[in-house]
Amino acid sequence: MWFPGNFRRHPPLDWAETLKKNIMEKKTTILNLTEEEFVHPGNRACSGCGLSIIYRIGLKALGRNTILVVPPSCLTVLQGLYPVASTQLPCVNVTFASTGAAATGVRGAMRALKKENVNVVAWAGDGGTADIGIQALSGACERGEDIIYICYDNEAYMNTGVQRSGTTPQGVLTTTTPIKGKLQEKKDVPAIIAAHGIGYVATASAAYPLDFYDKVKKATTLSGPRYIHVHTPCPPGWSFDSRYTIKVGKLAVKSGLFDLYEIENGEFKLTGESKRLVGKDKPPVNDYFNSQGRFKSLDEEMVKKVQAQVDAKWAGYDA
Template identity: 75%
Template sequence: MTQKTTILTLPEEELVHPGNRACAGCGLSIIYRIGLKALGRDTILVVPPSCLTVLQGLYPIAATQLPCLNVTFASTAAAATGVLGALRAQGRKKTTVAAWAGDGGTSDIGIQALSGACERGENFIFICYDNEAYMNTGVQRSGTTPQGVITTTTPIRGKLQKKKEVPAIIAAHGIDYVATASAAYPLDLYDKIKKAKTISGPKYIHVHCPCPAGWGFDPRYTVKIGKLAVETGLYDLYEIEKGKFQLTGPSRKLDNKKRKPVSEYFKTQSRFKALSKKRIQEIQQSIDEKWERYQDQAG
């Protein structure tokens, strides 16, 4: 994609109705609105239980103008497979099938079906919006909750274990397109979805998605905090195309010398309050080492 989409070239047509059930400042509501514009009208969505189920509305009212199949928690990618099977059987081959799940529905309960669908080479886009905990059920830890984070099931010491690197797991399936994105950079996500639509086989896009209620920040700072995660080099935007890794957009432009200290990101959210100074230093060190590796790879 040589031409980057700007706010001026973004399609005006809205596929999400104004007024939905998302919380104020919800990162998901940003990427859902922009993401559907990229997917376009000829798309069938598959959605497991998540905040998105609520955002999309309560029966008989729906907030989206795309057909959507709500499915059981563990079955998202298998259900997308079933839609694709029916479309092939009926000769409806142009329609895009997009699965849209949260981090729990992707990295924990949904990973078996996702792995199976990737191994089978199903022609679909799987979008994981990662708000780093089970938010819809009240902020319980998930496989992608970062180490040290306070959730309702890691209430005192914070999560003891590391964040699961789902994009790396999916990339290990050898699929042609894996990308990360952020709710703070929705146009970058838009372009990545548009690119994914041009590639056949499984496509996986992992979107970092700030959550005011779960992360403990004022709803007005959703974009600011999402950007900080990228600007501190903690959460990187990249693509892995046919196995080739490259940083993209704001992460690519990130001047390693001007990278902000990660403590600036941590202090904006109450979920990090259990992190000790020592632990923050260790995390800073691991980020520095990661960026040295990036530079070595680039150089």
């Protein structure tokens, strides 16, 4: 279970200096985000929900001229039902398998109405993206549909009680993998989508919301299919205390397990914290595993295997 001492101590950061530097360099900071809110205060997400962080920030980046397309998921619950929905933007709730196709239809409707400049944004969970919705998403990418697709990856089917999905990492305990954890490795969805040759694929983390904001903002300036995959900690599903969402999310990135990057017109580049980590010492992956109850059945051999995979991947980045 959770044990705060698992986190290594880092030197204290001078927040005022960092903020000043970022403002001088014209980077995105919390001070220059719009004050307009598109998610009402008070909604049905659990406390500490990573999705609720990126949803609030992502909608700020998208702005009012946006239509959302959402399949069944925790996001449907977070949004709630009309007339008490928490989102102040039009949202179409669609069937689980159809998100990519439904977004295609909304884009077609906007074209027919000559409202070409609307952001049509599919926003789906990992189960709705990696497993049941992948056919519709793949079709939309292959056809070159003019949509933004955001997948929030909490690494299981959370809304229905934590069942394993294609993106659940190997060894994770879920209600459908309750003894040894999931046997298979995590499906690399951004790589699958990138293999369609679309113009923009990015990864992000709820623990680095401004990096996510910049990527969503950039996606709104591009056209064609754009895909953003966001690592999204979930306190009840991952079994950690809800106050540690950002720390757990940051550990996934800092240990080199989940990388922040963009693939723009086929060109791969690390971004943000991952870019800063190249050539630097990283905390062992076991620090991340120890921060959550869902990894408690991992044995030493599996931890060594994952560490070796991460080291090999980063040796490639360092080259």
